[in-house]
Amino acid sequence: MKASPVPYRLLAFDYDETLATDGQMHPSAAQALAEARDAGWRLALVTGRTFGRVVEICPTLHLFDLVVPENGCLLHVPAAGTVETLAAGPIDRLRAGLDAAAIPFFPGRVVTITKRHHEAAVRALLESDGLAFDCYPNRPAVMIVPRGTSKATGLAAGLGRLGVGPREVIAVGDDENDLAMFGAVGLRIAVGNAIDAVKAAADVVLDAPNGEGVAAFVRERVLAAPEALPEARVPDPRL
Numbered sequence: 001m002k003a004s005p006v007p008y009r010l011l012a013f014d015y016d017e018t019l020a021t022d023g024q025m026h027p028s029a030a031q032a033l034a035e036a037r038d039a040g041w042r043l044a045l046v047t048g049r050t051f052g053r054v055v056e057i058c059p060t061l062h063l064f065d066l067v068v069p070e071n072g073c074l075l076h077v078p079a080a081g082t083v084e085t086l087a088a089g090p091i092d093r094l095r096a097g098l099d100a101a102a103i104p105f106f107p108g109r110v111v112t113i114t115k116r117h118h119e120a121a122v123r124a125l126l127e128s129d130g131l132a133f134d135c136y137p138n139r140p141a142v143m144i145v146p147r148g149t150s151k152a153t154g155l156a157a158g159l160g161r162l163g164v165g166p167r168e169v170i171a172v173g174d175d176e177n178d179l180a181m182f183g184a185v186g187l188r189i190a191v192g193n194a195i196d197a198v199k200a201a202a203d204v205v206l207d208a209p210n211g212e213g214v215a216a217f218v219r220e221r222v223l224a225a226p227e228a229l230p231e232a233r234v235p236d237p238r239l
Contacts, residue, residue, distance in 0.1 A: 008187065008229065010042035010065075010164050011222065012155055014173040015049060015058065017139065018191050019211050023057050026211020030060050032218040037063055039223055044068065044158060044169075046151045048136070048143045048177055050108030051076060051083060065162060071136055071143040071177055072154030073110035077161070085110060086157050089146030094133060097125050105144075112144040136177040143177060151177060152184035167232040170222070172214060174198055186232030189217060203230050 011033075013019050019029050037043055044066040047054060051069040054061070061067060067076040073087040087110055094112060098105050103121055105114040114122060119135060119142045126133050132147040159166065167186035171178070174194040182188040182201050190202035193209035204221075206213035221229060 009168040012044040012171040015047040017174045028215035029211035032215040066158035068154035070111035087146040087149040138177045150180035152180040166235045
């Protein structure tokens with residue numbers, strides 16, 4: 001592959017099963033991110049987790065220039081301590097409908113999360129009640145967000161604040177809800193444990209899983225040999 005003529009400037013990571021295993025960031029991944037930041041890279045965390053939960057389980061939020069939790073619904077800038085809501089919808093109606101249908105859920109500020117085996121029932125509810133929400137499967141869970149919201153839209157909002165272009169971004173992910181983010185960046189990386197659809201959409205598939213794979217990629221490719229990274233793609237929102 002040709003070396004990229006577009007200098008990448010920002011690394012965007014999913015959290016669960018990309019940086020982290022069972023909710024805990026791999027120590028080598030955390031150290032590699034600190035090294036990338038020291039080398040001048042911008043960092044973003046883009047996750048389906050609720051904001052409150054991310055704050056609880058990720059002790060390295062200070063490393064990130066941007067945190068996009070709730071599958072694109074919020075934007076947090078750790079250095080400024082700000083949290084901005086990026087999406088709105090009839091959330092109370094949605095949650096009342098889920099209660100009436102006896103579908104258990106976990107509420108975030110905007111996102112509503114339920115188990116994957118409830119996905120068909122949730123989609124039926126959205127259609128029958130005319131509720132404008134999208135569903136994003138994420139391993140055992142389903143993220144329900146206002147229509148038109150995704151990891152791609154949330155990341156784009158953050159990039160606008162930093163003056164970083166989509167083609168200047170490298171995104172790393174593992175699951176279905178990362179595909180939208182893949183379609184909005186210049187270079188797509190799948191960790192070794194990613195699902196087949198994510199591997200198929202990636203420009204590079206790492207040998208090692210989650211945080212171990214991320215640490216090796218950051219150190220061996222991003223920091224040691226950035227000139228050998230593949231050429232940036234034109235973002236493709238169809239992913």
